[in-house]
Amino acid sequence: MHIEVYNAKLHNLKNITTKVPKHQFIVVTGVSGSGKSSFIFxxxxxxxxxxxxxxxxIAHDVQHYDSFxxxxxxxxxxAVQQRTVSNLNPRSVVGSVTRILNLLAIIYAQEGQRAGESQHQPDEYVPGLFMFNSPHGSCPACGGRGSVVEVNVAKILPPPSxxxxxxxxxxxxxxxAKNEEKEYVHKRLDNFxxxxxxxxxxxxAALPEEAREAFLNYRPRRTQSKGHLIFYGVHVVIEEKLKKLNVQQFPDLLTTRLCARCQGFRLGPEALSITIGDKHIGQLCQMNVSELAAFLRHYQTARPHTPFVAHLLAEILRKLDCLETVGLSYLNLYREIPTLSGGETQRLHIMSHLSAKVDSIIYIFDEPTAGLHExxxxxxxxxxxxLKQQGNTVIVVEHDESVIRHADTIMDFxxxxxxxxxxxxxxxxxxxxxxxxxxxxARYLREKKHPPKKxxxxxxxxxxxxxxxxxxxxxxxxxxxDLPLGAIVGICGLSGSGKSSLVIDTLIPKLQSSFKAKAGKQRPLVEEEEEREGDSAYTQADARLEGAENIDGCVVVTQKLARRHENSCVATFLGVWDHIRYIFSMQEEAIALQFTRSSFSFNSTGSCPACNGNGHIKRWLGQQTFYDPCPSCQGKRFKREVLQVRYKERTISDVLEMSVTEACEFFRDHGKISKLLGTIEELGMGYILLGQSLTTLSGGEAQRLKLxxxxxKNTKGSYLYILDEPTVGLSYYDTEKLLILLGKLIASGHSVLLIEHDPYVLAYCDYLIELGPGAGDKGGEVIAKGTPEEIKQQACSLTGPFLP
Known part of the structure; x- marks a missing residue:
């Protein structure tokens, strides 16, 4: 049986006619931009x-009706794509996404016992009592978060002297600091x-105790009478200001502490007083998958159960086995979804499909091994x-050699x-x-050559x-x-072994604090602040940093893109869009029509009024979203009169349809534009379009765009570039281009630190630090360090055997 495709011609596809076998494991590979996603997705x-x-x-008009x-x-x-499985809700956890938490809550409602109780009525408890997202169950002190984020104003106040x-x-x-002096500020201090x-x-420090307490925390009563003190304590003043600001902008002020009421278990006192097997549900949710499976297997045989509860236990154990199968045994049920990498999130989705046991489906996965150790x-x-043996067809878009090697059929674009x-x-x-x-x-798989180091x-x-x-x-x-500078350093190890804890949650916050003193003099840290989740608990980095004076700053490049307006596109993100709009506003037709830069913005006065510059009309069907081309502008995004203005015979809409490669040539006379676009070409991304929405980029593409x-930006001095798994989405051909660029950074006096799994990249690094030996609480140690050649000789290394 086959899927027969005749003349597929979407985007850059060259009238592809082929037969794709069904009920096989098919791997689709090829360089970035070769047409894999256009054909498969x-x-x-x-x-x-x-x-x-x-x-x-249900009628559904496909946008690309002439694509084949x-x-x-x-x-x-x-289809499970990395860019479509992001969940930014910090209250969403592994237990809720897999529904294991819901099933456990029902078991506790059926069989849970209070201390000293022999038995309870099955209808005595509701399942919501055991769920932190339910009003019945959440801890009243922390609202079910398990921790409390507090503002510690004392950290910033002047010395007591x-x-x-x-x-x-x-x-x-x-x-x-504000220069203007307000009279009421002086008056309040005079009152005090x-x-x-x-x-x-x-x-x-010399204030009497009563005066000191008032100076810090006094707030006048609403009813003001003669002789009443009108003064606001310094804590009150600062806290009122912080309510109007995003406190995440002041990480040094934030202190995260375990909730004293629930001790981090997220639930109210009644739920925590009820146990099965002498454990309350909060304790089960903090066990990792392997520990929880062992506990429930013992509980399954330790006492008799009703057929209903026996079925629930079997279902939970099946789900836990699937989590283990996809390499997530180190997670616990309370692990927040936004803290997972793209690869981990996608493997959670694979687990849900594995446990569903359906057949005759075509499953399409986008780089499911991203973030996995060999x-x-x-x-x-x-x-x-x-999945294939269950009667399904599995198509995987992947660059990884071990996945390619195990495919029944390979399609290379x-x-x-x-x-x-x-x-x-x-x-x-x-x-x-x-x-x-x-x-x-195939050539890279045969030869595995590295670019020469210059x-x-x-x-x-x-x-x-x-x-x-x-x-x-x-x-x-x-x-x-110890992280050597002036070199490419790779941090490696199993998933969950502590790589992100070391680099993202410890090194970066410590560098950020260290550079605070220099903030007025230079750009000490480059990190997209808007990407931080306002509701996520601030991680307290627990370490001491030495040697920060050896670098002038740090550039952090992760795979995450901030939640921007869906109109944000590649050109706006790179900062070339303003320059392009200026060029169009300077054309004779534009001047005659009194057009300004904003006239050439699809987010401003130049946008098509029917679709507000989106180029499409959005429709919803349940949780699915569909896009139909705008009938007024035919997807061009601008008013008709704006499209009368041309530069080198092209409209502003035509420019958005250009690939980076085309645009680089088109704007070669404009240094700022061509330099930025040229860097993207060097990274092997000349195929992306200037008007492409940021929401359509994969994690790897987003990271290279940031890089x-x-x-x-012409960063001067000696900077540390930190990249989090930069080879996600990259073929060997594209990875080689990335390595050449990283080599140029070292040659220019900078340093590079990578969190990475790819053996091809790790073998190119100058120095490796491997964490392990296991995941979660079984990891967190340095098990090997040295050059790639030295790592290969160390018996304790789990990475060494895979290095070429």
Whole structure:
């Protein structure tokens, strides 16, 4: 049985006609921009979705109605893409997403016992009592979060030896000093001074106890009578200001502490007094998947259960086994979804499909091994074969060699990206694939060559380094880590071994604090502040940092893109859009029509009034969102009169449709534009469109776009570039381009730190630090360190055996 596709021609596809075998494990590969996603997601998946909805009697106009001539043999498709599985709700946890928490709550409602009770009536408790997201169950003190984020104003107040006038002035000038003096500020301090018979020059430390308490916390009563003290304590003044600001902007002020009422278990006292097997549900939710499975297996046999509860226990254990299969045994049920990587989130979705046990579905996965150590990939590959054995077709878009090696059929797109791609250069078995002369992917798999290094790495006791001492954040076991500067350093280890805890949650906050003093003089840290979740608990970095004076700043490049307006596109994100609009506003037709820069913005006065510059009309069907081209502007996004203005015979809408490669050539006379776009080309992303929405980018593409933006800023000095799994979404061909660029950064006097799993990249690093040996509380130690050659010789290393 096959899926027959005739003349697929969406985007850069070159009229592809092919037969895709069904009930197989198929891996689709090729360089970035070669047409993989256009064929698999935008053609096969879109058409499969349309057929299914039509069968349900729901009309659905596919946006790309002319993207192929005919497709036969399609079944319903389910696509799990990294960019579509992000969940930014911090109250969403592993237990709620997998529904294991719901099932456990029902078991507690049925069989839970209070201390001293022999039995209870089955209807005595409701399941919501055992769920932190339910009003019946959540801890009243922390609202079910398990922790309380507090503002510690004392951290920023002046020294006690300073005068109360200085303290008072500081409170009213926080967070930014203001030159204007307001009369009421002086009047309030005068009121305080007269009431307590002290001087404005009195040091805070010398205030009597009653006066000190009032100076910090006094708030006047609403009913004002003669002689009543009108004064606001400095804590009150600052806290009122913080209510109007995003406190995440002041991480040094935030203190996260365990909720004293529920001790981090998130639930109210009644739920925590009820147990099964001598454990309350909060304790079960804080066990990792492996521990919880062991506990429930023992509970399953330790006492008799009703058939209903026996079924619930079997269902939970099946789900836990699936979590173990996809390499997530180190998670616990309370782990918040926004803290998971794209790969971890996607593997959660794979687990839900594995446990569903349906057949005749076409499953499409987008780089499911992202974020997995080589040793962990075996289980995920097994899960694909299991889905296939259930009677499904599994299509995986992937660059990983171990996944390609286990495929029944390989489809390789290319040969290159954009207009030089769009063809299937190979379709068949792995053995024959390695002999293919047309495939760039096959050539890299055969040769595995690294680009030459055009720099001399500076490592050794006499060279500068950054050091973290006594790191204890999350599961880190009080470790000391030295990071050589002037080199590419890779942090590796199993998923959950502590890599992110060390770099993202410890090193970056410590560097941020260290550079605060220099903030007025330079750009000490580059990090998208708007990407921080306002409702997420602030991580307290527990370590001591040494050597921050050896660098001038730090550039953090993660895979996450901030939640921006859906109109945000590549051109606006890179900062070239303003320059392009200025060019159009300077054309003769624009001047004659009195157009300004804003006239050429699809977010401003130039936008099509029918679709508000979106280019499409959005429709909702349940949880699905569909887009139809705007009937007024035909997807061009602008008013008709704006499109009369041309630059080099192109309209502003035409420019948005250009790829980065085209635009680079088109604007070659404009230095700022061509420099930024040229950096993206160097990173192998010349195929993306200037008007492409940021919401359509994969994690790897988002990260490279950020890197290109940072490199275009002419950072002077010696900076540390921190990249979080930069090879997600990259073929070997594109990875080589990234390594060349990282080499240029080192040659320019900068340093690079990577969190990475890819053996090809790790072998190119100058120095590796491996964490482990296991995940969660079984990790958090440095198990190996040294050059890649040294790591290969260390028996304790789990990464060494996979290095080429």
């Amino acid at each position: 935008d053609t096969l998946h879109q058409e499969g979705q349309r057929i299914y909805l039509e069968a349900l009697g 001539d005919m497709i036969l043999g399609l079944s319903p498709t389910i 300073e005068t109360i006038e200085h303290w008072h002035q500081f409170a009213y000038q926080f967070p930014h 001074v007269k009431h307590f018979q002290v001087s404005t020059e009195t040091p805070f 040793q962990e990939k075996e289980k995920i590959i097994e899960s694909f074969h299991r 290319g040969p290159l990206a954009g207009q030089f791609g769009g063809s299937i250069v190979y379709q068949g078995s792995y053995a024959d694939f390695l002999t293919s002369r047309e495939s760039i992917t 720099y001399a790495s500076r490592m050794g006791a006499s060279f500068p380094k950054l050091s973290l001492r006594n790191a204890r954040t999350h599961h880190l076991k009080n470790i000391d880590v 290109a933006r940072e490199l275009g």
